[in-house]
Amino acid sequence: MARTVRDANLETRTARARLEQRGKPYFRTLEPGLHLGYRKVAKGAGKWVARHYVGERTYEVETLATADDFSDADGVAILSFRQAQERARERMVQRAHAAAGKTSPLTVKDALEAYLEFLDANRKSGLDARHRAQAFIYPSLGEVEVEALTTSKLEKWLADLPKMPARIRSKAGAEQRYRKLGEDDESKRRRRSTANRTLTVLKAALNRAWRAGKVSSDAAWRRVEPFENVDAARVRYLTVVEAKRLINAAEPDFRALVQGALQTGARYGELVALKVSDFNPDSGTIGIRRSKSGKPRHIVLTDEGAAFFARHVAGRAGDASMFVKSSGGTWGASHQLRPMADACRNGRITPAIGFHGLRHTWASLAVMNGTPLMVVARNLGHADTRMVEKHYGHLAPSYVADAIRAGAPRFGAMSDNVEPLHSSGG
Structure with missing residues (x-):
């Protein structure tokens, strides 16, 4: 087995957290012609990259996987520093075989x-x-x-x-349940x-x-x-009364995250990636820089939503994370699962609902209150109304009623003076 290289700046998530964000990855030589790099990003976990020397003073860089900055390494999608070295060496061998025409x-x-x-x-x-x-x-x-x-x-x-x-x-390495x-x-x-x-x-x-x-x-x-x-x-969503109970039952730091979801319909990953400066009090919007689709959007807030975010960010630096834990740490992948379950139990939400259900709650209540489906789709980040129609169209009385009145068949005026048909005697 190849020797594991040590690097005090890259070995642990704590060390990597101290690195400054920059466009160029932090590289460490593994062996001649092969370097392992760590790309520090503005939001979320960093990426492991491999840099291969291909001759004539030229290198090629490829992304290997996500670093274990927040979640435990699983050896597949999320890699530790040691696992990233193994992956980089595997790719070096594969590239060498391909270059030599050795294929299987x-x-x-x-x-x-x-x-x-x-x-x-x-x-x-x-x-x-x-x-x-x-x-x-x-x-x-x-x-x-x-x-x-x-x-x-x-x-x-x-x-x-x-x-x-x-x-x-x-847990990583434990028997799958x-x-x-x-x-x-x-x-x-x-x-x-x-x-x-x-x-x-x-x-x-x-x-x-x-x-x-x-x-x-x-x-x-x-x-x-x-x-x-x-x-x-069947989309599970909360009534307004249930939503209030959930808010009141949540722990203070998680309560802010729940309110943020209910006021925006944003996904968990979008919320925890927000910075204070993403709230624009002049336009009453929240800027989502990168969504699931990879496209930015601006979520329009109600007066109540704008007031909540104004209170939440008051006096805080623009580059600070919008939502943080009471300990000062950031919310990572799956960190919402346990506090959401606790809030549902303490708030008597039966059946319990997952955090993504708060997005469904915002959309369902908005549609039932008469918000046009295209407007709901734009706030949710959908390119068109197909997903909104699929999940929430049945909740829009005006939408259904208008569609029926416009497209259902008509048979003309019919008189009530209709005599029944009688069979002729034989």
């Missing part, structure tokens, strides 16, 4: 890894796709050659996915919907390999149909 048959895992690298480099993140690949694709299909895939093999894999119990978040497999219709629907999303990830990776000319045909997976009628989820 393309496996499903190879196609997925190439696709995940593309997502990391060109999209906001491939984190969700990476977790799906690790949990649901690699165990059954990872070592299968893409050319050997058949429609029947993929259909069996898809049919087996909903039979797997839902995974419970477990699972929830009890529910047999009610809603549990089955959710599992099939999850299977469809995983199928989408697999097809995207295989299609990318096919378009690149690495696979002779896409017929095997093109014929695989997803489960039907499984995406019409």
Whole structure:
């Protein structure tokens, strides 16, 4: 095994937190022609990158994975300093083999890894796709050659996915825990919907390999149909009374985060990435610099929402995090789970609701109060109204009523003086 390089500035998250943000990564030489770098970003966890010497004083830099700045390393999507070194060396070997023309048959895992690298480099993140690949694709299909895939093999894999119990978040290195497999219709629907999303990830990776000319045909997976009628989820949202109970039951530092979600409809990740300067008191808006889609937007606040943010940021520096814990630390991935569960229990919210349900609450109540669907979509960050219509359209009385009145059939005026038809005697 290659020697693990030590570096006091990069080894721990505490050390990396002291580094200044800059455009150029902090590099450490692993061996001649290979450097491991840490790119410090303005918001969120940093990224590990590898710098490869390709000759003639030229280097190529590629992103490896997210650093374990906030979440524990899992060896796949989130890497420690030691794991990042191993990944960088693996990539160096792979590049050397490719340059020498030494190739092996393309496996499903190879196609997925190439696709995940593309997502990391060109999209906001491939984190969700990476977790799906690790949990649901690699165990059954990872070592299968893409050319050997058949429609029947993929259909069996898809049919087996909903039979797997839902995974419970477990500590890195610990045995994976699972929830009890529910047999009610809603549990089955959710599992099939999850299977469809995983199928989408697999097809995207295989299609990318096919378009690149690495696979002779896409017929095997093109014929695989997803489960039907499984995406019409019943949106869980809070009433105004329930929302007030939840706010009152939350711990003070988490209470501010809950109020921020209810006033904006923003996602958890968007909220915890906010800076004080992202609130504009003149326009009464919150600026989301980068959303799930990768596009910035401005959320328009009500007078009540603007007043809440004005109180919350009063006297604070513009570059300070908008929402912080009582200890002064920042909110990281999944840090909302336990305080949300506690607030639901203490606030008697039955059934309990997840933090993302606060986004549904804002949208549902806005639609029921008559806010046009396009306006709701823009505040939520959707490009059009399709998602809003799908999840909230039934809650808009005026929207439904107008659509029926405009498009339902008409049969003309009918008189009440209609005599019944009588059969003629034989």
